[in-house]
Amino acid sequence: MKLTIIGTGYVGLVTGVCLAEIGHVVTCYDIDHIRIKKLQDCIMPIFEPGLEDMFNKNKEHLRFITDHKEAYSNSDVVFICVGTPEKKDGSANLKYLFDAVQQVAEYAQKDCIIVIKSTVPVGTGDKLEEIVSLKSNSMVHFEIASNPEFLSQGTAIYDTMNASRIILGVKSFEVEQVLKQIYDGFGQKYVVTDRRSAEMIKYASNDFLALKISYINEIANLCDFTGANVDDVAIGMGYDPRIGNRFLKAGIGYGGSCFPKDTKALHWLASFNDCELKTIKAAIDVNENQKIKLIKKARKYYESFRGLTVAVLGLTFKPGTDDLREAPSLQNIPILLEDGAKVKVWDPIGMDNFKKIYPNEIRYCNSIEETIKDADLCLILTEWSEIAAMEVSNFSLFMRNAIVLDGRNCFDIQAVMGKNFIYESIGRKVVGQSSDLEENIFNNEKAG
Ligand SMILES: NC(=O)c1ccc[n+]([C@@H]2O[C@H](COP(=O)([O-])OP(=O)(O)OC[C@H]3O[C@@H](n4cnc5c(N)ncnc54)[C@H](O)[C@@H]3O)[C@@H](O)[C@H]2O)c1
Structure with a gap:
């Protein structure tokens, strides 16, 4: 199977390298020529523990290119891993995603599964289906699948090789089988569902973790006034299996490329649908205060x-x-x-x-x-x-x-x-x- 990764950031590069580790031959494409040149020269454009070693071990199975026609023309499965940053109003900016998918539709010469690993609002898969049907030549058939990514920066290689779960939001049994065949080496639990639910699982998971962090931070702020020790409070809470001990470390708030934008994007989506998410709004507000x-x-x-x-x-x-x-x-x-x-x-x-x-x-x-x-x-x-x-x-x-x-x-x-x-x-x-x-x-x- 010919696999192509679109976007070689934290998600795309790690995914590409891990797929090569389990035996696939992977082509990675990025619009950032400097990044691709570095990768062609075996220089890592990002820091991620274990990435460079795994890259060097599998470099014969990895190809890095900047020519989009070459990237898309012959692929069986294209994994889209481009950024979906925050817009000023908090909604997700899908420009990079739409650009990439339009190009796949224009240049693919054979039937192709487009797998969305980027974090996208619920319903994006349906929009992408419209885009490909408008852009593509009718001889080529596309399937859009949602396969959100759950890796954490800092442990991304481990998280990918030992995925807690792989979510497959698919419309057909055939696509499910192809994706399971690709991921077979990761030995993980699959959750197979419809595309919209898969898209929602990603936001609901990230936002829950953000909420958990903001919750313990608010408890910590109260500990400051009352003289309790939040570390001990978190240990005491964490022994309860219904709560769990992770994401209970008090501090000056969450950052990174995911929690801040994903909380805002879900909040925006809820407001857009006249359905306010008060807990998520609270998590966002607490975090803003906590940072300073x-x-x-x-x-x-x-x-x-x-x-x-x-x-x-x-x-x-x-x-x-x-x-x-x-x-x-x-x-x-x-x-x-x-x-x-x-x-x-x-x-x-x-x-x-x-x-x-x-x-x-x-x-x-x-x-x-x-x-x-x-x-x-x-x-x-x-x-x-x-x-x-x-x-x-x-x-x-x-x-x-x-x-x-x-x-x-x-x-x-x-x-x-x-x-x-x-x-x-x-x-x-x-x-x-x-x-x-x-x-x-x-x-x-x-x-x-
Ligand atoms: N970083 C994480 O920890 C993480 C974890 C899970 C999910 N995600 C999600 O995965 C997606 C990617 O995140 P990231 O942190 O890897 O982003 P990133 O910014 O590190 O990388 C994105 C890459 O995509 C490239 N790109 C943009 N438009 C392109 C196009 N049209 N064609 C080819 N390449 C293009 C960029 O040049 C860049 O190299 C986001 O939606 C993010 O929310 C990120």
Whole structure:
């Protein structure tokens, strides 16, 4: 079978490489010529653990091209993995998807299954069916299938090779059989359903996880006021099998290319159908507030950041990825800069991408120690293992005013208790933190 992947981002490239790993020969096409050139030269355009090794192992079975006619003319199955970003009104922008599907319809020379892996609003498959029937020559027959993707960045290879489930939204038994034959090496559970339900499963799943995160973050905010410890609360909740222990880590909110846009897209779709989704709206609102929680906490110590040196540890939206889309760093750093702070940053993977947005305005550091040296405030925005493993006494050793605001609860609360610095996290109070210390820092601040 000739398989073609359209779009070589996090989903497309990982899917292509994993399909090659289970024995398929895969052609990958992208409109981004620079990305394809890199892939032809065996350079990974994205960071994803295990991707490069699996790519190199299977490179004989992978082909990367930029010629759309070549991509579409002879394929049996085309997997569409293009982006579906957010429009200003919150709805999903389907331009890339429509462009790609129109081209398949124009250039395919034999019957072809078009598999939509991109996240798309319910009903998109039906629209695509209309598009292909208008664009194609009547000799070629197309089937549109919905096969939403559930991989997580940072564990994308593992998630694909060990899929929790494969959703097949299909109109015919034949298409179901072909797709099962392709995915056979992944050893997973299938859910076979109609196309609209498959499209809804993706949004309903992502939005539920976003909701779970916003829920624990609201509980954490209440813990801040009441003195309860949200980590223990989450452990206690997580033992209940009806709740489960994942996505209960309190912090400064979710980011990335999926949860923010997928919550907004579903909310938009609901409003469009006069059916308000109040829970999803709440998840969105809570998350917006949560992202700048540390700035609000910092204002307790500094009315203004003018002239202060602020260390930021972690830039990416989560560890294990170089992706900055919707990362809290992109909301916090502009506030610090506008307020006149000198910002120093460190991230093990994300700095090159950040430099494309802020080439000169901030200082990029090679180590955590260099970042916190002489800082008046430290904000932890991503829970990289290097941060969690650092010697916490380094904060008081290196910083000018040791105020550490941990947005990802990186440190065990016991490990920071009684140490010579101010430490605040999300939903966990350090009992016995010296008020003398706070007093000293306020005095320094006034004096400085
Ligand atoms: N990133 C994730 O973790 C993830 C997980 C599950 C689902 N998804 C969904 O999968 C889709 C892709 O996400 P992503 O993160 O891989 O996106 P991405 O932005 O990383 O990659 C998209 C790629 O598609 C290419 N492209 C755009 N238009 C094209 C066209 N007409 N022909 C060929 N290539 C084209 C772009 O150049 C880019 O390389 C989105 O709908 C997303 O919501 C993403």
